[in-house]
Every structure is written in C-alpha cells, then in structure tokens.
Amino acid sequence: MPNNQFKRGELYSVINGMASIAVARRLQKNFRQAGLEITIEQWSILYHLWKEDCLSQQELCVRTFRDKPSITRLIDNLEKQGLVNRHPSPTDRRINLVCLTEAARGLQELTLQLANQTMEEALTGIAKQDVEIVKKVLQQVYDNLK
Amino acid sequence: MPNNQFKRGELYSVINGMASIAVARRLQKNFRQAGLEITIEQWSILYHLWKEDCLSQQELCVRTFRDKPSITRLIDNLEKQGLVNRHPSPTDRRINLVCLTEAARGLQELTLQLANQTMEEALTGIAKQDVEIVKKVLQQVYDNLK
DNA sequence: GGCATATAGTTAGTTATGCAACTATTTTCA
DNA sequence: TGAAAATAGTTGCATAACTAACTATATGCC
Known part of the structure; x- marks a missing residue:
C-alpha cells in the first residue's frame, strides 16, 4: 500500500473514536450514579x-x-x-x-462538576503539554474536514 | 473551580468527539460517492x-x-x-x-483505500510526531476508563 | 448426576443520528 | 412589486446505541 503513511491497525481506532466513546460512556455512567436522568x-x-x-x-x-x-x-x-x-x-x-x-x-453546577471529574479520570497520567497537542491536532482534523 | 486543570471550553469538544465524528462523516460520504451502500x-x-x-x-x-x-x-x-x-x-x-x-x-481493497484516503484528508498538515502523541494519549484515555 | 452459575446470543423499548422531503417565513433582486 | 431563492424548523424512514430481560447452552462443583 504505497503513499500511505498510516498503518491499518492505527486507522481503526481513530475512525472509531474509541476514546471519545469511552469518555461519553463514563460521563453517562457518572450522571446515572448521581441520579441524573x-x-x-x-x-x-x-x-x-x-x-x-x-x-x-x-x-x-x-x-x-x-x-x-x-x-x-x-x-x-x-x-x-x-x-x-x-x-x-x-x-x-x-x-x-x-x-x-x-x-x-x-442542574448546571452538579453536571459540570461531574463532567470535570470525568475528564480528570480520563486524563489521569497524561502530560499537560500532550493534552495541548491533542487539542490542536483534533481541531486541525475538524477544520480539514468541515 | 479548584483542582481542575481543564477550562470549560476545552471540555466540550473532547467529550463531543467532534474530530472522530467529522472523520466518520467524511468516510461515509466517500463510501457513498464511490457507490458503496x-x-x-x-x-x-x-x-x-x-x-x-x-x-x-x-x-x-x-x-x-x-x-x-x-x-x-x-x-x-x-x-x-x-x-x-x-x-x-x-x-x-x-x-x-x-x-x-x-x-x-x-469490498476490501476499495474500502481500505477510501479509508486511507479519508485519513490523509483528515491529517493534512499535521506533523507525524504529533499524530503519534495523539494516538498515545487516546490509547491512555481509553485505558484509564475501560 | 444435577443444580447453580456463567456465557452466547436475541428481543423489546427508548434515544439519537443521517438523509430526503416538506411547510412556513424572509430575503433578494429583476 | 412579485417571483425565485434562501433560511428555520418539522416529519418520515432507516440505521445504530444502551439497558434490561429473556432463551439456550456450557461449565463448575458438591
């Protein structure tokens, strides 16, 4: 597969959005545990x-x-x-x-607190500067495709 | 909002998975244009x-x-x-x-080619080493929450 | 052997997404 | 001014996701 800088195995999880699905599921779970409908x-x-x-x-x-x-x-x-x-x-x-x-x-205060807590769970052990790079790259991806 | 290293505005797009949604929509569009159902x-x-x-x-x-x-x-x-x-x-x-x-x-060859093409569209102008960091961080996020 | 438990898969109900076609209202411009 | 085009929102249809409850089969263990 010439002219392809991305190996197949790497492709799937990006397209699938594994990470954001995992975050959304965890946030939903945290809402539910807090009794939010x-x-x-x-x-x-x-x-x-x-x-x-x-x-x-x-x-x-x-x-x-x-x-x-x-x-x-x-x-x-x-x-x-x-x-x-x-x-x-x-x-x-x-x-x-x-x-x-x-x-x-x-609902504002509680849900924003749960959202922040969820993001902290998600980003445990990740360097702040790497988070910045991720945000920059994801924004660029969005701009490339919009 | 103490003990919170992430500002609110940054939170939303991560949870929303903007980038992966954009990639999925583009891939679907590319499938459709190639006549794939x-x-x-x-x-x-x-x-x-x-x-x-x-x-x-x-x-x-x-x-x-x-x-x-x-x-x-x-x-x-x-x-x-x-x-x-x-x-x-x-x-x-x-x-x-x-x-x-x-x-x-x-369908294998054509769809994998379209997927690779879509990823190239998505990652235009993004440095290879930044892509590596994104993959590493998203994997860590997934592991943190699974 | 036989009962409790675990595993593989299905079904039903609710919510959400994408697309196309539609109504109502506003704007454009000849 | 008045017809065409653009904009805001809704509806119908198909696909997909999550939860809970269900059936069928296999495994563990006394």
Missing part, C-alpha cells in the same frame, strides 16, 4: 444554553455540530422533561428561541 | 473480519467496543445484504461464527 446529548444542549441562553435551534445546530432534525428531537425531549421551552422570536417568525427553565439552571 | 458501522465489522475471518459475535463485541445487541443487529443487516453468514460453531452450540462472503471480500 439526562443523556449526554441532552446535556450538551444545556451546556451551550448555560453559556448563552435563548439560542435559536439553528444556532444550536452550529454549536453542537448536529443537523436540524437532531436538534428538533433533542429539544422535543428536553421540553418534555421540563428543562427548556421554545419561545417564538419577536423579530423573525421562522425562529424558535430555546430557553432554559429553572429546573435546568439547577 | 454500507454504513461505517457495518464496515467496521468487515474490517475486523478481513483481519481474521469467522469470529464469534462475542469476539466482535470485544474488538469493535460494542455491546451484544448492537452486534446482533449489525450482523442481521450485513446478512441481509449478503456480506456475511452466521455458521454454528462445531464445538459450542451457543456460538455463531460470522464469516465473510465472496461479495464482502470484493
């Missing part, structure tokens, strides 16, 4: 709303790297659980603004 | 069978980091497409051995 995907929506509340669904698509139907259904489920509400935009009738409820605001 | 998940099963044919479903669970129901359904779908067959193990009647068909063997 939400999924990681739902949490990722809340995460962006905690940073900036009342985003449009389109903006959530961009920030969470998901397509529109995925966001529609995540918001449906979050709305059922009473964690967000859709409010029509006053200036553009096509737009829903997705806003946090009080219940969702109450 | 299989999903990345189905391909990942074939990938392991090309390395060693006639594995048990349990062994595929281990090698692909999936649970048993996921493998059951992936094999169901691959069987429908005529790419694998289930053969009862001669020594243990609980076990199905999953074996490639001729049609599946015919």
